[in-house]
Amino acid sequence: MENATSFEQIVNARRSMRVYGNQEKYNPEIVKKSLDLALLSPNSSNMQLWEFYRIRTEEARKKISNFCLDQSATRTASEIVIVVARPDKFKQSIRFNLDSIESPDNFEKDNSKKRRRLYYSKVMRIFYSGDFLFLFSLIKKLLVFFIGLKRPIIREVTSINKKVTIHKSVALAAQTFMLAVKAYGYDTCPIEGFDSKRIKKYLKLSRKAEINMVITVGQGTPEGIFYPRKRFSYEQVVFER
Ligand SMILES: Cc1cc2nc3c(=O)[nH]c(=O)nc-3n(C[C@H](O)[C@H](O)[C@H](O)COP(=O)(O)O)c2cc1C
Known part of the structure; x- marks a missing residue:
């Protein structure tokens, strides 16, 4: 029950963080640990057609931020993780x-x-x-x-x-990663607003690789939450037969 409460707290607390702060306090080890957990995600036929590229240096982050249209989440992130689908592998x-x-x-x-x-x-x-x-x-x-x-x-x-099958599994790993990062006390923002062609070229990826998601990571700030979280109610989207 204690574990369930912690899980509830993590899910409730995770928000898409669009402004990060306190770069000095950032501990990159939590990304390694979170990726280790992400690799345990369920995935279609255990094919694991995923790869994760950690963008850590300031120069590389600037480049990737530019390819993500310089969104505040990428501009201020301490690290950026690019989640890639590899149907070709x-x-x-x-x-x-x-x-x-x-x-x-x-x-x-x-x-x-x-x-x-x-x-x-x-x-x-x-x-x-x-x-x-x-x-x-x-x-x-x-x-x-x-x-x-x-x-x-x-x-x-x-x-x-086939594309859908692969991206479903890759996105599940992305979600495990984001929840793990939150559990370690940091924040994330999933991003699909990016120039995939430029990112692929920068990472020297094969033509058949597909960018599933870009995820920013860093220390959250109150101003990084842009609006209150609103969702459809349980009754609107859950059905019993
Ligand atoms: C696949 C995907 C793509 C997203 N792309 C962007 C994006 O490009 N820029 C952004 O600021 N937020 C992006 N988001 C974040 C969503 O806007 C956010 O998850 C949603 O509004 C719900 O808010 P919450 O995550 O704080 O609960 C994306 C989320 C997902 C799952």
Whole structure:
């Protein structure tokens, strides 16, 4: 119960912080710890198609702030973390998962191992491989349509669905990160107002990498909260069937 209270306090206290202060007091170690926790986030098929770039020097922060249209949150942050989706690294993730099935500490049953080997070597390979002129997606969509006439089936099989799948998981890691930072006494602001092309070029990322979110970190200030938090009520958005 004590833990639940702390969690409630963290969730209630987290706000998007747009002005940071007290750069001298900033402890970058909390970002390392928060990222370690973010890596434990749930993610689709344990593919972990994410990367996190820590922007720490003043020069680099200035550059990234400029690519984020010089928002006050980026201008005043002590550190900026760029959360990146890596659909192009799917083969590495398949290998990682196949290796972990064979690891000596794997306690799963043999039939489950067999199923998972097949899942990573076949299903994941098909789902994540490239799409030529949307043709492969179209074939998959048609196949799913006909199989779906007879039984329930996962419908999201196109390359656009693949993007959504990856970004969902990456955003969950971003959220774990932000809550962890708050638990360590610092604040964050998630940002999607940025020039992704310039950021990718600056980070020397491959063309297929996608910027999921930019997150600013630092010591919060009262003036950094721009307006009261308002949300739809429970009754408006939660439904029971
Ligand atoms: C994906 C995403 C993108 C966002 N982009 C920006 C942004 O570019 N600039 C900004 O000041 N806030 C940005 N925000 C913060 C939201 O405006 C903020 O979360 C929302 O207004 C709710 O306020 P709260 O976080 O204080 O509860 C973003 C939030 C999310 C989740």
